[in-house]
Amino acid sequence: MHSIPTMSAASSTDSPGAPAFSPLYLQIKGLILQSLQQGEWKPGAAIPSEMELAARFRVSQGTVRKAVDELAAENLVLRRQGKGTFVATHAEQQVQYRFLKLLPDTGDARVEGPAQRRVLECRRVRASADVARALALRSADAVIQARRILSFAGVPTILEDIWLPGQAFKGLTAEQLANYQGPTYAMFELDFGVRMVRAEEKIRAVLPDREQAQWLQISPATPLLSVERIAYTYNDIPMELRRGLYRTDSRHYRNALS
Amino acid sequence: MHSIPTMSAASSTDSPGAPAFSPLYLQIKGLILQSLQQGEWKPGAAIPSEMELAARFRVSQGTVRKAVDELAAENLVLRRQGKGTFVATHAEQQVQYRFLKLLPDTGDARVEGPAQRRVLECRRVRASADVARALALRSADAVIQARRILSFAGVPTILEDIWLPGQAFKGLTAEQLANYQGPTYAMFELDFGVRMVRAEEKIRAVLPDREQAQWLQISPATPLLSVERIAYTYNDIPMELRRGLYRTDSRHYRNALS
DNA sequence: AAGTGGTCTAGACCACAAC
DNA sequence: TTGTGGTCTAGACCACTTG
Incomplete structure (x- = not known):
């Protein structure tokens, strides 16, 4: 009955090998997603109301609703009753540091406040083979490599190396990394238009080498968590590699299973 | 308009301090949840169809649908188009070992197959203070304590201690733990009617003591992940403490952030 | 063919926020 | 008062499974 002019609703009567049936709401979701990644609406800004989107796509409000519901479930947009639907951002007070799961054993992380940052290094280099693979670049492509220490209450707690595609993050400086108030990912949104929407981490237990132990002011016999993270923008494009x-x-990595 | 005889839909005109407005579908969800925890439908069995539930609760099918949608999103039930909606179980082939996140660095965990289990111990003891706190018991209440080793391809990889409330798991034996084919949580469902629906983990890097190192056939200088898990049944009741x-x-703990 | 979940619609009304 | 998202309904039709 309804179908969007620029795309057909595949049906089960298609020829064999045709793409599987795609309900209207998923097509709508895809179109909204496209607008999001093309920056039609900036992080923090409101997207059109459900009625407006329904008119734009020539579908009922209920269908738009289901599409937006899924985007909200994936933390790509944020619904606020009475106000509208907003492009999610790492700058929000509520869900700040969504990706940092290292919590103090006792006490409240919110009371403690954000970590102090000390940037040790930030330079443009050629991607090594494994960095290139993680970021879906070619070997020897330009990447920005940074190293920093995060401290809580003066205690150096996290030592991390960050690799970013040189192209998208051209001009990133150590000062930017050090001085921005708020999550680093919020700075990425503001200054480079790159929004991280999800990430995957691989966690191991390791011992630090001498240099790492010095930075963290611990003995080389102190076991540490090694956390390798790949963060993705829209469309599963990897945009950051982090090794922490x-x-x-006196802290632990917290995870919820469901 | 509609309201379930046995419960009123609180409205904003209630007296101050009254419970917040609760939409119908959440009330329905609560009623279905109640039936789930009371065992009206067993793990793996079908729950009534949406039409039947709608008739039972005197609401429209759409309202039941939204309630069931949320239960499905929380992995409490599983929808299968054309067949029905089924009580989720850890025995399913598809989502087996949902809570085990330690994957091989290379290769496929499915190819590798399940771990070999060796049960070192399984006995009834009095709960220590911290175990009692984790399981919401009184100190010195009876608990079942088990210790086992999980090996992959003959390599001892996980050493874990498990504590279970003595009351709910009366009669659990080492043989049961060792011989059941499939996830331990599936055995808990089958033999004790206890279904784990979610869990929380605290992860640290530690060094093993001499005994632990021996069991895992490693040097005491090998850093290990310490994973403390509390698993919950319906209604957030803690039913298991695990320290692994x-x-x-040659494996890593994998986690997805979103 | 019958029954299940899945999609889509149109319309009514409610809760919340802003003007 | 207006506009937003949130709830609820009733009905039509589609896709999938089983007999």
């Missing part, structure tokens, strides 16, 4: 060493003597 | 030591020399 976490002290867990 | 994971070797991560």
